[in-house]
Amino acid sequence: MLSASEFTVGSIGQAMPLALVLPRHDHEETILIARCENGPAAFFLSERERFKWFESSGNEHWHGLIIPNVRIEVDESSIFDPSRMDERPGTVIRSRDRLVVKAKGLRAFSMLESLILEDSLTPTSQEHAGFLRWQVVIGTGVEKRVLSSVSADNPK
Structure with a gap:
């Protein structure tokens, strides 16, 4: 459940990173607002355009429905080494001071790109880690709610 102060309703153009946009009907999609080089980026979590x-x-x-200030949690049991396994759409990668998600553009034959979910994290060494499963949450402790669970285990 969401309290009225935890969301607004509007267009994705109004949403800033890290916000989750939930659909109100069948023609809308679940979208996570991340960041690309030029600003906010819509990353599809729902099936129709999944991971684009x-x-x-x-x-x-x-x-x-726009829910701002969400957080990303990774499933540590889905960890992989990106240098030993191909990164695929929907995977989350932690390297240096960033957490990124791998995504494909909407156009055919788009290259796999990294969208920034979080930056200014405590820097890591030169090592990095990937995660196949992760979730979008709001709140902390007993107030934490999972808004969306994501799995890149079975690519299409």
């Missing part, structure tokens, strides 16, 4: 992305600044075509 596009720049979302000023976009008035996609709408939904």
